[in-house]
Amino acid sequence: MRSQQIHTRIAELKLQYGEELLILGHHYQSDDVIQYADLRGDSFQLAREAAASKARYIVFCGVRFMAESARVLAREDQLVIHPVPEAGCPMADMADRPAIERAWSALGDVLGDMNAVTPVTYVNSDVGTKAFCGTHGGAVCTSSNAERVLDWAFSRGERVLFAPDQHLGRNTAFKRGISGEEVVVYDPFRPLGGVTPEQIQSARIILWQGHCCVHTYFTEDMVREARAAEPKALVIVHPECPREIVALCDDAGSTSYIIDYCRRAPEGSVIYVGTEEKLVARLNAELPDREIRLLGRSSICNTMSMSTPLALLEVLEDLGQRNLVEVADADAAGARSALTRMLDICR
Ligand code: 13P
C-alpha cells in the first residue's frame, strides 16, 4: 500500500470513529506516526490522558509499558490497543516482579523492618514491578515528577528502593541532597545485590542496577565538544543520562520539559539536546529561529521506532479486534494503586 493511500485511509477511519477513538503518541514517535496522534506527551501526560479519557478505543503509539499503564488506568469497558505489541522498553525489562521480590526479601534479612522502605518504580517498568510497588505501599514516578514522588516516599519512611533506572534515581536523589554513601546500587544478579550489609544499612536510597541504552550513550566528552564548538550554546539532556553528564549540562528534564525549554529559549539560541534523535530533529524543524542540535551523532530508540503508519492503519481497520493490551489479574490491582498514587501525589 502506498503511503498516500495509508494516509487517506487513516484520516477516513479517524473521522468515522470520531470521539470514540483517542490516539495517544509519545514524543519519540516518528513524524509519520505522531501526525495522527490526538494528544502528544511525555509518559506522565499520556498516563493522565488515558486515565481521564472517555473514548471507547485508546490506541497508544509508544512502547509497551506506556500502553500497559493506559490499560491499567482505563475503565474496564474501554479497549486499549498497542499497534506494535513487540515494541518494549529494554530498560523496563531489566527488572521484573520475581527479581524485585527476591531483592526485597534479601534487603529484609539485613534491615529487618521493611515497613520503613518504600518501593518506587519508574513508569518505564514491567507491570509486575508496578504491581509489587503498589502492593507494598509504593508508587510509580515518571521523569517529570520523580522529585515529588521521592519526597512523598521519604515522608513515609527512611529508605527508598528505586527501580529500574539507576540514573533517574541518582539524579533525583542528588537534587534532593542525597548522595555519596546514602546511595547504593543493587545488582540483581549478585548475592545481596553486590553490596555489604553495612552499605545497605547506611543507604537512604537503594537503586536498581538498570539503565537506558539510548541515554547512557551520551558522554562527558560530547558535552565538552558541544561547548567548545559553540561556547554560548545551551545543553539539556534527559535525566536518564548518567549523573556526571547531567552535572555538565545547563538543565535536564522529561521530553515535554525539553520541548518547553527549547521553545522558551531566546531566538537565535543554539541548543544541544541529549535525548532520542527523532524528537531533536522535530524540534529543530518546528523552531526555525533556534538551532536545535543533537548531542553526539546518533541516538535512536529502536523500539520506539517500530511503530509505522501501516501498523497504525492495521489496528484501526479492525478496531477492537486486534493487538488489545491485557494485564494479568494478579498484577492489575497492584499496578493500579501504584499508578493512581502517582496521579494523586501529582494532582
Ligand atoms: P518521558 O516521560 O520524559 O517522555 O520519557 C520516556 C522515556 O522513555 C525516555 O526514555
Ligand code: SF4
Ligand atoms: Fe526505554 Fe530508553 Fe527507549 Fe525510553 S529511550 S523507551 S527508556 S529504551
